[in-house]
Amino acid sequence: MKGARFGKRARPTAGTQAMEVVADGLGVRAGDTWLLRGVDLxxxxxxxxxxxxxxxxxxxxxxxxxxxxQEPTEGSITVGGLSPDERDRDFRRRVSVLLDDSDFFAEFTPVQHLELLAGSFGVDLDVDALLTEATLDDRAHVTAGSLSAGQRRRLLLLGATARPFDVLLLDEPERALDTAGKRWLTDVIARATGHGAAVVVATHHPPLLDTADHVLDLAALAPVS
Known part of the structure; x- marks a missing residue:
């Protein structure tokens, strides 16, 4: 994973709260059913x-x-000392996310996606190196809608991790990746934490547990009615 040039992460200015993720007694209820309860992190x-x-x-x-x-039913959650708000422009620039509904522009090529990303964040990206490390170099000029499921996943991951960020949120990022892709994913996450980002990953991929600083098993938090 050496050689790729990612966007340089913006340093917090003096007096700015570090982008720490904190939850206290967090709970979410849908009707009479608790989806989560008693989450501290x-x-x-x-x-x-x-x-x-x-x-x-x-x-x-x-x-x-x-x-x-989504809003909690009870408890609190803060990111950088403030309530998270994806509608806030500064929050979106500091928090990068790959969720179930994350998508790409089907008519854009991988090169065009990364060039758009670089322009949006005002950063210099080594597009060729990034695509080579993600093994998308031979598909660099093919429209994203023509990529395989695994290749589309790699492109989405590049979109989330090649830009500047202080917090990275990934929902089952290993989905559709082959063995080499999962190794690449592990390296990408390690590089993110190495650059000082706070990373939260939902995963079924055991090697990510081995490299995590903290593991939270939500099945062990049986919601109380």
Missing amino acids: RVRPGECLVLTGPNGSGKSTLLRLVYGT
């Missing part, structure tokens, strides 16, 4: 939290809470 800059548990245990819900697209 703290992810500091440079740390990775892995969320585990079977489908339906609340992993995606927790990531939506961190990104501010």
Whole structure:
């Protein structure tokens, strides 16, 4: 994973709260059913939290809470000391996310996607190196809609990780990746924490547990009625 040139992460200015993710007594209820309850967590800059548990245990819900697209029923969650709000431009620039509904422009090529990303964030990206490391170099000028499921996943991951960010949220990023792609994913996450980002990953991929600073098994938090 050497040689790729990613966007340089913006340093917080003096007086700016570090982008730490903190939850206290977090709970979400749908009707009479608790999807999550009693969640406490703290992810500091440079740390990775892995969320585990079977489908339906609340992993995606927790990531939506961190990104501010869903409100908690009880408890609190903060990112950088503030309530998360994906509608806020500064928040979106500092928090990068890959969720179930993340998508790409089907008519754009991988090169065009990365060039758009670089222009949007005002950063210099080594597009060729990034695509080579993601093994998309031979598909660089093919429209994204023509890529295989695994290749589309790699492109989405590049979109989330090649840009500047202080917090990275990934929902089952290993989905559709082959063995080499999963190794690449592990390296990408390690590089993100190495650059000082706080990373939260929902995953079923065991090697990510081995490299995590914290693991939260949501199946062990049985919601109380």
